[in-house]
Amino acid sequence: MSKKQKRQKQPQQNPAPLRRPDTNEIAVAQVTDKYSEYPSNGLTPVKLAEIFKEADAGDVLRQMELFEEMEEKDPHLFSQLQTRKNAVTGLDFEIIPFSDDPRDKEIADFIEEQINGIESLEDVETDLLDAIGKGFAVSEIMWGYDEGHVVVREIKSRHQKRFFWDSLDDSFKVRTKDAPEGILLPTNKFIVHRYKARSGHTSRAGILRVVAWMYLFKNYDLKDWVSFAEVYGLPLRLGKYAPGASEADKVALMQALIQIGADAAGIIPDGTSIDFITTEKTSSSDLYERLARYCDEQISKAILGQTLTSDSGGGSYAQSKTHNDVRHDLTVADCKSLASTLRRDLIRPLCIFNFGEDKRVPHIRFDCEESEDLTQTATIIGTLVNEVGLRVPTSFIYKKFSIPEPEADEEVAAPRSTSAGLTGLPFKKEPNPAQIALKAEGDGGVGTQQHIDKLASAAVRHGAGSFKRAFGPVLKIIEKAESLEELRNMMEDNKAVAELYAAMDVSEVEELLQKVMLYADLEGRVLENG
Secondary structure: OOHHHHHHHOOOOOOOOOOOOOOOOOOOOOHHHHOOOOOOOOOOHHHHHHHHHHHHOOOOHHHHHHHHHHHHHOHHHHHHHHHHHHHHHOOOEEEEOOOOOHHHHHHHHHHHHHHHOOOOHHHHHHHHOOHHHHOEEEEEEEEEEEOOEEEEEEEEEEOHHHEEEOOOOOOEEEOOOOOOOOEEOOOOOEEEEEOOOOOOOHHHOOHHHHHHHHHHHHHHHHHHHHHHHHHHOOOEEEEEOOOOOOHHHHHHHHHHHHHHHHHOOOOOOOOOEEEEEOOOOHHHHHHHHHHHHHHHHHHHHHHHOOOOOOOOOOOOHHHHHHHHHHHHHHHHHHHHHHHHHHHHHHHHHHHHHHHOOOOOOOEEEEOOOOOOOHHHHHHHHHHHHHHHOOOOOHHHHHHHOOOOOOOOOOOOOOOOOHHHOOOOOOOOOOOOHHHHHHHHHOOOOOOOHHHHHHHHHHHHHHHHHHHHHHOHHHHHHHHHOOOHHHHHHHHHOHHHHHHHHHHOOOHHHHHHHHHHHHHHHHHHHHHHOO
């Protein structure tokens, strides 16, 4: 479809005067945004507490720089946050009209076209989901016009350290080049996504605030572990000098010790000696590793809600499945939170600018339902239809299996024989004549000899034509033979037998036998289950 045709499909604007968007770029990215004071250098419990106190007062600059460094320095922390974000960005979404009114559907179609037209939409979602770790994330909308319609030109992410809460009235502000003291965020200009890992102020609600202490302890542990590995990897070198050694001899001996550690070679003055002392400290090595793993597990719990799907180690399959369900609950919550933000800060302004409507705003819904076992679903539906007699609309089945309904003149796929698959669902507009006959005759109930005899009679009547067509060539041979001896000689002729098999078409018989087996299985289940 051409761009012109797409524009023709767009709904007509409301003739009433509408509010105009701000097309200026407000929080222009500055060169200083990419620089950081690196507050994690020399991080101590006292320094971490000071950073948090500044954030509590509204100035989150150092806290955001610290959170940024934490993601850069800790691979485990980075991977867990990426997993949490990717669980949402990889999902499809749909725009749902406010109601079934044609006007609401028209608005929803326009909104869906605009959102799908945003370049790098997944990147926009990733930027907004940065709020999971840091408590909030802000993106600026670049509005524009296209043939009389207000459209989204671009959505730019803004670094969290540009924003702060005013200490006087706790208002949320942004620092700009023209107003370094900060200004209030204009209406319908920014997408502000907030994440509440726990109740309280937004500056304290991010997950990274929770795991910062584990990051600090793990940082201490890794430093000591590296120092231990460096010392433990080489034996202790102890130099001995004579009582009357000069200062120059002592310096030479120390230099020799250093050279032996770095170069595995060195020289020492005569009369001095060097001893190599080895140590066995395997328990210390295990202690460092256990502490590092403990910190990683606590980080995984805070971010993903569990550990078995993120860390190696023990755990049964049932435990892993339960833990994965908890993780799915977090994904659903992230999807609902992001959908609410996009509806409030992106979809609503589009409706206001193009339709003058701020009440009947469509919804956005992410497809965050867990994937089902379609084979099991098909079996369940088949059982409900065949055994229970439940009336299932075909529209539900098309939607459940994501299969488009065929048009009136569209060619459709059909199986060559139902023997290819016994789980096919017998959706028919008219009931089977043999079943009608059975119901009309009546019997003694499932499992009785009378019921079985009537089933057999119905099967014979229903399949007589199929057996006659399939075994017609065999009957002709039997009629043609004048004696059993002549019939045996004919059947021992390989060429004649091959021609006989080629002339027989048993596909209808195979289909009938498969139906009989399926029906017998269902009868047995009904009888077994009472």
